[in-house]
Amino acid sequence: MVAVDIGFKSEGVIPVQQFQNAEGALTVKIGDPVDVYIISLENEMGQLVLSREKAEQKKVWDRVEDIFKENGSITGKVVLKVKGGLQVDIGIPAFLPGSQVDIRPHRSLDKFLGETFEFKVLKITRDKGNIVLSRRAVLMSERDQLRSETLKVLGEGVVMEGVVKNITDY
Numbered sequence: 001m002v003a004v005d006i007g008f009k010s011e012g013v014i015p016v017q018q019f020q021n022a023e024g025a026l027t028v029k030i031g032d033p034v035d036v037y038i039i040s041l042e043n044e045m046g047q048l049v050l051s052r053e054k055a056e057q058k059k060v061w062d063r064v065e066d067i068f069k070e071n072g073s074i075t076g077k078v079v080l081k082v083k084g085g086l087q088v089d090i091g092i093p094a095f096l097p098g099s100q101v102d103i104r105p106h107r108s109l110d111k112f113l114g115e116t117f118e119f120k121v122l123k124i125t126r127d128k129g130n131i132v133l134s135r136r137a138v139l140m141s142e143r144d145q146l147r148s149e150t151l152k153v154l155g156e157g158v159v160m161e162g163v164v165k166n167i168t169d170y
Helices: 052-069 136-153
Strands: 002-004 012-014 037-040 048-051 073-082 085-089 093-097 116-125 130-134
Touching (some): 052 073, 052 116, 073 093, 116 136, 130 136
Antiparallel strands (some): 037 048, 073 085, 073 116, 085 093, 116 130
């Protein structure tokens, strides 16, 4: 257990695992300030019960809600293939439906595993712990922006650079 002073009548306690990295090394030292979430003012031993993980999750939820309200985007890493799509780590787990992975549909979503992308937040249900993301919305927005920039300079006699997409014999 790690004892943390928050200025209450007694120190709070947090399981040491919440202060360890993947290799098991401590990520804090005595005197470091940490954000904590109050779980209980008193347990059976009269101690204040705190959580560092819940404090971090609350900060991420607040950030995701702000991004949703501002119609912004968030960076996340695709970590797992799940029924109907992919799970994305944005600090907390979020769902990316298969239909929102790309502009064009993909049979296999395996190639996206481990990749980091920008996502638009489509839906939030905080009480159910549900966040729905879209990579497709970000790609469509980028494509529309490029299209409008191209249309500004497009005209007869203008030389443009293109990319060959298909070759067929007639």
